[in-house]
Amino acid sequence: MGEASYILGIKIYRDRSKRMLGQSQSSYIEKVLKRFKMENSKQGHLPMRYGIKLSKKQSPKIEEELKRMLDIPCASAVGSIQYVVQCTRPDVAYARNVTSRYRSCAGEAHWSTVKTIHKYLRRTKDMFLIYSDG
Numbered sequence: 628m629g630e631a632s633y634i635l636g637i638k639i640y641r642d643r644s645k646r647m648l649g650q651s652q653s654s655y656i657e658k659v660l661k662r663f664k665m666e667n668s669k670q671g672h673l674p675m676r677y678g679i680k681l682s683k684k685q686s687p688k689i690e691e692e693l694k695r696m697l698d699i700p701c702a703s704a705v706g707s708i709q710y711v712v713q714c715t716r717p718d719v720a721y722a723r724n725v726t727s728r729y730r731s732c733a734g735e736a737h738w739s740t741v742k743t744i745h746k747y748l749r750r751t752k753d754m755f756l757i758y759s760d761g
Contacts, residue, residue: 629760635714636652636654636655636715637650637651637652637655637715638650638651638652638653638654640755645759646760646761647714647757647758647759647760648713648757648758648759649677649755649756649757649758650714650755650756651715651753651754651755651756652714652715652752653713653752653753654748654756655710655711656711656744656748656752657752659704659707659711659745659748660748660749660752661708661746662707663700663704663745663746665742665746665749665751666744668742668746668749670746670747670749670750670751671745671746671747671749671750672747673741673743673747674714674718674721674722674741674743674744674747674748675722675740675744676720676740677723679725679736679740681725681726681728681729681736681737681740684693685729685734685735685736685737686729686733686734686737687734687735692734692735696712696733696734696735696738699733699738701733701737701738701741702733702761703725704741704745705723705726705741708723708726708741708744708745708748709723709724709727715755715756716748716754716756717756718751719731719744719747719748722740722743722744722747725740726740726741726744750761
């Protein structure tokens with residue numbers, strides 16, 4: 628059967644001589660970016676902009692805003708980030724934690740922050756988590 632190279636969408640890298648094991652979710656991140664139509668977006672340098680303050684006060688209040696935000700899959704986008712954080716990308720954990728607080732009543736500011744995380748993941752999708760001996 629041989630060694631596994633993919634498990635649950637996670638690419639496994641091995642270097643037995645250096646006693647290293649690495650994991651990457653680049654293909655999953657690409658699928659997520661396509662799903663949310665961000666595969667051609669700008670690439671972000673940080674998972675979250677400095678000084679961003681999200682609150683419930685930024686949630687939609689006018690009916691037009693509510694209707695517009697109902698068409699945006701914010702909760703699903705945050706959930707896709709959650710899977711990446713749990714498996715291979717702890718570097719975006721803080722940004723995901725902040726955005727997940729407002730998934731049920733997300734407004735434009737919340738959605739913009741989620742898109743910033745996706746842009747960062749687009750730029751860094753080929754990075755991987757390494758486990759080593761020393």
